Amino acid sequence: MKNILIIDDEINICTLLSKFLGKHGFKVDSTMTGAQAMKMMTENRYDLVLCDYRLKDTDGAKLLGDIRQQHPHTVMIIITGYSDVRIAVEMVKNGAYDYISKPLYPDEILSLVNKALSQPVPAPATQVNAVEPHAHEERPMPVSEQQKNGSRYVYGESEPSRELFRELTLVAPTDYSVIIFGETGTGKESVAHLIHEHSSRKGQPFVALDCGSLSRELAASELFGHEKGAFTGAIGTKIGAFEQAQGGTLFLDEISNLSYDIQVALLRVIQEKQIRRVGSMKEIAIDVRLIVASNENLFESVQKGKFREDLFHRFNEFTIHIPPLRERVEDLPLFVDAFLSQVSKELNKGEVKMSEEVWECFRRYDWPGNVRELKNVIRRASLLTPAGKEITMAALPLEMKSGHTFAKSTHTNGESAEEEIPDMPMLDSNDLKSVALKAEYNKIINVLKAVKYNKTKAAQLLNIDRKTLYNKLRLLNINY
Structure with missing residues (x-):
């Protein structure tokens, strides 16, 4: 049985790789620091080391040098992020067997480990044909282009x-x-x-x-x-x-x-x-x-x-x-393209386009309702825009046109106050019941925005239970 040591400062990675490789017949140990790894290697013999390049107490390059010097028969594979690929290539030239870039795929890891262990000693630097960075940088996710741009999932980049x-x-x-x-x-x-x-x-x-x-x-x-x-x-x-x-x-x-x-x-x-x-x-x-x-x-x-x-x-x-949409604005075009296509099929009409003005608005908006809010905005805009035409600002919800969310506004004296939300459509402003509904609608929207659409927190602030809040959301046609 071959012995493998995993060195990664993310406990989730250590646990998953240990279990995965253990199921395939390897004896696996793991640690989160370089110092502990060197100590473990003096106490046990390891055939292969899987090491993340970036560790809290050292880096892969230094650890590679130490391992090559003290344990020359141990094979070393570097785990690297996208930004460190060129460094990993240098490490291959300096004696690492190979590197594998994130995201990690189990089948790919197993294949590389088996291949590395078929050679008892790491190849000298003069014999290594280092892979050029672009060969690893452009490794695709294990999904087809059709899946990426299909109707069900959107894979951000x-x-x-x-x-x-x-x-x-x-x-x-x-x-x-x-x-x-x-x-x-x-x-x-x-x-x-x-x-x-x-x-x-x-x-x-x-x-x-x-x-x-x-x-x-x-x-x-x-x-x-x-x-x-x-x-x-x-x-x-x-x-x-x-x-x-x-x-x-x-x-x-x-x-x-x-x-x-x-x-x-x-x-x-x-x-x-x-x-x-x-x-x-x-x-x-x-x-x-x-x-x-x-x-x-x-x-x-x-x-x-x-x-x-x-x-x-x-x-x-x-x-x-799952990161909020505001932390992955680069993915907006992918989401928008996918949702435009989906909604076109839902409405059975030709696909609409995005105007530059709307794109700029999308980029500035902080999307408190995240991907769900984006999809609802696309649905509304597509419904209001003729097939083949550009979506204009007129087709966007009022909160987006104002350039900020409804959550809170700050007065000059530093106090916070709820913003007044425009009248609900199709309500008679002179009808007492309509006035009450509008006030309730405004209050619920303001609270939802303030707590980033966390319905549990919203119900607590409104002093109602979640079931009552869900019923009111349905009654008032609030879709977030």
Whole structure:
């Protein structure tokens, strides 16, 4: 059995590579520092080292020199980011076997490791044919151009998007539970879908459940199912989300909103891999991969006592953070092109174009509702613009035309105040009920903008529960 040492200051990478290579017959150790790596190498013999170029206490170039000097028979592969490819090429010339650039793909890693270990000693620098930087820099993501520009997913090309896809590709082939963290509208369910579709469970069900819209009474029934007559209104047997997802993936959105007693029941299900329908004594074995999402930091919820720590650690085998749209503005053209194409098909009309004025507005806007808000804006603009014509500023929502969000405005005395939102369309300004609806609409929009569309926080500020907020959003036709 060959011994491999992984050196990376990201614990997620160490864990995933260790498990992946371990499954393929290697004995794997890992560490997050160069100093600890050198200590481990004096105590154990390693056939191969996978080392990230950038470490907290040193860099790959220095570590390569030390390893080559003290352990000349150990093969070394460098893991590098896009910006360090030229340095990695130099390291290959100086004795590293090869380098692999991020994002990392499991099959590619395994192939390179097997190839490297077939040669017992790293090739001398004079015998190495170093690969030119562009050969690695232009390595495509494992998706076709049709997929990239297709109707379902948009693969961003900004650095945050590449990092997101790198993590997604690493964790997908495993059976790890995953926490997806991101602001409202960033596309957490889409990322969960992608993980499922890149996994061995691809051909099995993918079931999504929004825990934020569930009352305490309904949560157990929706998750675990119920038997006929289990409670008032249970007129038939119901199959819960866990059973529906049998063999596949269960995605639980807004997981932090589950009540304490449901959290306890969920912990038991994860530990025992069995569920019991409400009103039944029969245990049902389940085989489900769990992906959960929250727009709140779950660790902070644990510290506040809102979420069970033991349940958090059960979920937290891997965490993915989805960056907000304002941090990946480079991806705007990709999203816009994809959404224009999608909406054209939805409306069954010719595709519209973007005017330069609208593009400038899009680039300046901070997109508090993220990708979901962008898609809604494109839908509205496409509906209002004739086929083949350019979208103008007149087709954009009022909050975008003003050049800033509704969240808050600052007066000269430094105090904050809510902005007045224009009248809701199609309401009679003299009708008392219409006036009340407008005031309610304005208040909800202002609060949503202020909390970046976090519906849990919005409900708390409005002093209503989430279910009531959802009902009001539907009533007032607020789509964020």
